[in-house]
Structures are given as C-alpha cells and as structure tokens.
Amino acid sequence: MKIKFWGVRGSIPSPGPNTARYGGNTTCIEIRTDDDELIILDAGTGIFALSQTLLRAMPVTANVFITHTHWDHIQGLPFFIPIFIPGNTLRLHGAFDPVSGRGIEHIMEVQLQYSYFPVREAEMKARIEYETLMPEQSVQVGSATITPTLLNHPVINFGYRIDCNGKSVFFTGDHEPHYNIYAPEDEAYTEYQALIEDKEKSIVAAMRGVDVLIADASYTSAEYPSRKGWGHGTFDSCLDMAKKAGARILYCTHHEPIRSDEALEREFAKVLEARLEEGGGPECRLAREGEEIEI
Amino acid sequence: MSGVNQISPELAKKLTQAVEKMPAFPKSVQKILELTRNLDCEPKHLVQVIEKDPVITVKILRVLNSAYYNLPSKITSVNHSVAFLGFNTIKNLALGIASVGILPKQNDAGFDIQQYLLHSLTTAGIAKLLAGKLGDADPMDCYIAGLLHDFGKVVFAQFMPGEFSQVLQESSSENIPLHEAESRIIGIDHSVVGAMLAEKWQFPKALADCIRNHHAPDDGAGGMWASVYTANQISKKMAFGDGGDHCIEVLPPAVRNCFGGDLDTIIASLGDLSNIVEEARLFSQAGADA
Numbered sequence: 036m037k038i039k040f041w042g043v044r045g046s047i048p049s050p051g052p053n054t055a056r057y058g059g060n061t062t063c064i065e066i067r068t069d070d071d072e073l074i075i076l077d078a079g080t081g082i083f084a085l086s087q088t089l090l091r092a093m094p095v096t097a098n099v100f101i102t103h104t105h106w107d108h109i110q111g112l113p114f115f116i117p118i119f120i121p122g123n124t125l126r127l128h129g130a131f132d133p134v135s136g137r138g139i140e141h142i143m144e145v146q147l148q149y150s151y152f153p154v155r156e157a158e159m160k161a162r163i164e165y166e167t168l169m170p171e172q173s174v175q176v177g178s179a180t181i182t183p184t185l186l187n188h189p190v191i192n193f194g195y196r197i198d199c200n201g202k203s204v205f206f207t208g209d210h211e212p213h214y215n216i217y218a219p220e221d222e223a224y225t226e227y228q229a230l231i232e233d234k235e236k237s238i239v240a241a242m243r244g245v246d247v248l249i250a251d252a253s254y255t256s257a258e259y260p261s262r263k264g265w266g267h268g269t270f271d272s273c274l275d276m277a278k279k280a281g282a283r284i285l286y287c288t289h290h291e292p293i294r295s296d297e298a299l300e301r302e303f304a305k306v307l308e309a310r311l312e313e314g315g316g317p318e319c320r321l322a323r324e325g326e327e328i329e330i
Numbered sequence: 331m332s333g334v335n336q337i338s339p340e341l342a343k344k345l346t347q348a349v350e351k352m353p354a355f356p357k358s359v360q361k362i363l364e365l366t367r368n369l370d371c372e373p374k375h376l377v378q379v380i381e382k383d384p385v386i387t388v389k390i391l392r393v394l395n396s397a398y399y400n401l402p403s404k405i406t407s408v409n410h411s412v413a414f415l416g417f418n419t420i421k422n423l424a425l426g427i428a429s430v431g432i433l434p435k436q437n438d439a440g441f442d443i444q445q446y447l448l449h450s451l452t453t454a455g456i457a458k459l460l461a462g463k464l465g466d467a468d469p470m471d472c473y474i475a476g477l478l479h480d481f482g483k484v485v486f487a488q489f490m491p492g493e494f495s496q497v498l499q500e501s502s503s504e505n506i507p508l509h510e511a512e513s514r515i516i517g518i519d520h521s522v523v524g525a526m527l528a529e530k531w532q533f534p535k536a537l538a539d540c541i542r543n544h545h546a547p548d549d550g551a552g553g554m555w556a557s558v559y560t561a562n563q564i565s566k567k568m569a570f571g572d573g574g575d576h577c578i579e580v581l582p583p584a585v586r587n588c589f590g591g592d593l594d595t596i597i598a599s600l601g602d603l604s605n606i607v608e609e610a611r612l613f614s615q616a617g618a619d620a
C-alpha cells in the first residue's frame with residue numbers, strides 16, 4: 036500500500052514562504068492499494084494537484100472518503116479534474132449529517148450552487164456516485180476494506196481505517212479527544228466519564244495495530260486550553276492515542292495555518308524531547324505535502 | 331392487547347409525521363436560544379435543558395437511534411447522545427428543534443401543557459430517586475422513561491384536540507381513568523401511542539415497554555417499570571402538576587415489596603421532594619415569571 040500526502044494544512048489554504056516546506060494545501064491523502072485501486076481521503080485543496088496526475092491514466096475510478104464536511108476537507112472537490120471528463124467515475128463516501136438530515140450527496144450540491152461555481156453537477160461528464168456510510172460498517176474497494184469510526188468534532192466526523200493485504204492505515208480526519216463536560220463535583224460526572232472512557236476504548240480498538248496512524252495534531256498542549264471544544268487534537272493527544280493503539284508510525288497532520296515550517300518543527304521537537312524517556316511509542320513524523328511512503 | 335387499543339397503520343403514520351413538526355415547550359426553547367447565543371455555551375447547561383423537555387428529548391433520541399448510526403445498543407440518555415455525536419451536533423439539533431416554534435400554552439383540547447410538563451418532570455425525578463433505591467434499574471433510564479411516559483397525551487392534545495377534549499371531560503365527569511376514556515373515545519390510549527412512537531423511533535425495548543405498560547400492573551416487569559409506575563402514582567397523589575388523570579392506582583404486591591410498603595410509606599421514605607418539585611415548577615412555567 037502506498038500513501039501520499041497532497042494536503043496537510045488545517046482550516047484554510049496557507050501558501051507562502053513560511054509554509055513552503057510542509058505545504059499550504061488543505062487535507063487530501065492518496066492511498067494506492069497493491070492492486071493500484073485509488074482511494075482518496077478528503078478533498079481539501081490538495082486534491083487539485085493530485086487530480087492532474089490522474090489524467091495520464093484514464094479512465095479514472097476515484098473512491099473518495101470524506102471525513103467530514105468542513106470546507107478544508109471538501110473545498111477541492113469541484114476542481115477534481117476527472118469529473119469533467121466522460122468515462123471517469125467518482126465515488127463519494129461519507130457520513131449522514133443529522134443536523135441537515137442529508138447524506139453525503141449534500142457536499143456537491145452545496146458547493147455547486149451557481150453563484151459560487153460556474154459548472155452545475157448535471158454538466159459534469161464523469162459518473163458521480165454517492166454512498167452514505169454508517170459507523171463500523173465496512174465497505175470494500177477492490178482489495179481494500181474501509182471501516183468508518185465516529186470521532187469527535189463539531190460536525191459528524193468519520194475516522195477511516197483501510198486494511199489491505201495485511202497492511203493498514205487509519206486517518207482521523209479532525210478529532211478532539213472526548214472530555215468530561217461535568218466538573219468532578221457534579222452528579223453526572225461519573226456517568227459521563229464512563230461514557231467517554233467507553234468511547235475512547237472503541238476508538239483505540241478501531242485503530243489497533245495499524246502500520247500508519249495519520250492524526251489531527253493541530254495544537255500544542257499549551258495552546259489547547261483556549262481552544263477546547265473546537266474539535267482538534269494536540270501533538271501529545273495523538274502520541275497518547277498512537278501508543279495506546281500500538282500504531283507503528285504516527286503522522287501528525289492538520290498543521291495550524293499560521294504555524295511556519297520552523298515553528299512546526301520546533302514545537303514538534305519539543306514534544307518529542309519532553310517525552311523521550313517514555314520510550315515504546317510509535318515512530319513520529321510530521322505530515323508533509325508531497326511525501327509518499329510505501330508500507 | 332386486543333380489540334380496542336390496536337393502532338391503525340394510518341393513524342400511526344399520521345401521528346409519527348405530526349410529531350416530527352411538533353414544537354417544544356416554551357421554557358426550553360427560550361433557554362436554548364439564550365444559551366446558544368454564546369459561543370462558549372457550557373455543554374452541561376444545555377444538556378440540563380434538553381433533559382427537561384419531552385419533545386426535544388424524543389427528537390434527539392430519535393436521531394441517535396436511527397438506522398444511520400447503526401448502534402450496537404440503543405441510547406436513552408442525553409449525556410450519552412453528547413458523548414456519541416459530539417456536543418456541537420446536539421447543540422445544533424436542539425437549535426433546529428427550538429426554531430420550529432413553541433408549543434402553544436392554550437390548545438384546542440383544553441389540555442394544560444404546563445401542568446402536564448410539571449407532572450412529567452416530577453414523575454421523572456421521582457422515578458430516578460426510586461431507581462436509586464433499587465439498584466437493578468439505571469436511574470437516568472428511569473428519569474427518561476418518567477419524562478416520556480405520558481408523551482402520547484401531548485400528541486393527542488396537539489393533533490386530535492377534539493377527541494382529546496372529550497376524553498378529558500368524560501374522564502372527569504365519570505371519574506374514570508384517562509386511559510379508559512381514551513380507549514373508549516379514540517380507540518387507543520396514550521400509553522399505546524407513546525410506545526408505538528418509541529418503537530417507530532427504535533428506542534430501546536425496555537423504554538417502549540415501560541411507556542406501554544405504565545397503566546398495566548405487571549409483577550414481572552422489573553425495576554424500571556416499577557420505578558416509573560410508582561413515581562407516576564406519587565406525582566398524582568401529591569398533585570405535582572396534572573396529566574389529566576386523577577385516578578391513583580393501588581400498587582400491586584410486587585411493587586410494594588420492591589419499595590417496602592404502600593404508597594404512603596414510600597412517599598414518607600423519600601423524604602423532602604421539594605427540590606424536584608421546585609425545579610420542575612420553574613421549568614414548566616413559561617413567561618416572564620419563569
């Protein structure tokens with residue numbers, strides 16, 4: 036299985052000299068199975084560059100799995116060039132949104148309103164299919180099995196595990212570890228604590244033993260308290276999660292848009308250094324746009 | 331059940347669809363709008379509001395237990411809903427429900443929704459207390475069952491006001507239990523309608539059964555049923571609000587054994603209920619004084 040990062044930035048595209056090394060595009064990850072099936076995790080602005088590489092070998096069948104519907108994870112979709120060319124197929128997968136009461140077909144419809152984009156869905160020449168997924172219900176893409184897990188973000192967010200020929204990768208999308216909404220002295224504290232501990236166990240179980248865990252590490256632990264409830268993790272929370280799950284390699288992603296390459300490396304190094312004595316954890320890396328690994 | 335109390339598929343469909351558009355209670359709508367104006371709204375404060383409104387509670391549990399989430403075990407608590415879907419999703423669901431409007435204080439059936447809510451909230455609070463004494467029923471499950479046990483009544487009042495008004499009159503003039511008057515006039519009673527909705531929304535079986543049987547003494551039904559059944563009688567006996575039914579049922583022997591005595595003994599053993607009543611009263615009253 037091959038994994039390539041096409042967008043690693045959180046929230047908003049952030050091009051410029053300060054982010055040139057890690058990249059300014061928002062979330063998009065390409066996965067190629069051993070049989071060369073194409074799985075794309077999220078359709079942030081990184082998908083545009085990816086899509087240009089696909090034109091060399093058409094027809095394209097792209098299996099896109101959307102973690103959640105925030106802009107930085109879907110914004111590149113109308114610029115996914117293969118959708119304009121007959122013979123190609125785009126299969127979009129994602130969660131049901133209980134607030135709008137809509138399935139994943141909603142993400143195209145919202146973005147293709149004529150005032151915001153000049154091409155209507157009916158004018159797109161590729162075949163576009165939608166599949167709204169349920170938590171824990173696996174789907175098959177050729178030789179790969181993809182299993183969604185409900186994580187914690189302001190909108191419904193699926194983490195996806197991809198298993199293929201004994202290799203595996205888990206991508207969290209955006210995820211903040213659950214926290215107790217009650218104070219220890221509140222009556223409901225214990226009940227709520229048990230609920231979130233159960234939830235955490237099921238999340239760790241879903242990513243158990245993966246070769247690669249790609250996780251939302253937007254903040255440092257020092258930044259987190261003022262951003263609690265925003266739906267993102269920290270370098271430390273990702274490391275904890277990766278350790279519990281026994282992941283072999285951890286990629287920290289969803290880099291803060293205002294964090295320069297230097298600052299990113301500095302903060303990351305600080306975390307690793309502070310936890311040096313712990314030992315036994317995964318190999319930790321920063322996700323970088325353009326980086327490709329084979330597992 | 332046979333004969334009467336068989337709900338026709340047409341009526342089941344009509345009522346289910348009607349409830350989808352049903353507005354929530356005034357105080358919770360006001361509170362939700364107030365709390366969500368603040369971006370840093372404390373999750374626990376919103377949970378406390380949702381848990382006091384039968385309409386919002388059923389609508390949120392309905393989403394959670396729907397086929398979309400494929401839950402291995404059904405969810406009955408609002409806290410669990412928050413832990414599962416995330417606070418912001420629950421907040422936005424609640425906001426969507428609040429934006430439907432408010433349940434009118436005056437309805438054509440002449441059914442007092444403030445008194446209904448006070449009865450439901452006190453039954454819920456007392457059921458939770460009773461469950462705490464038993465140990466074999468989850469107190470929060472009993473709270474929700476108590477909150478929703480009479481949901482069928484507010485559905486009747488809202489969507490079959492003519493018939494329900496007649497039910498209220500006959501029940502009062504002939505001094506018969508409300509559910510008997512409902513069976514006679516509408517053909518089904520509120521416990522059947524409440525249970526039908528709970529099943530339709532895929533709520534846990536124990537919750538639907540508890541709603542269905544809250545007027546049907548069943549010695550083998552377990553702690554959740556016993557807690558809700560008894561709490562309902564206590565709320566009526568103490569006249570905490572008014573669900574339109576003034577007939578206090580005699581506790582079956584198994585329930586007396588469960589709680590160690592008859593209704594008066596149980597009431598005495600519960601001690602001071604003024605906290606439950608006061609909190610419920612504040613919440614059930616709409617308007618400036620609330």
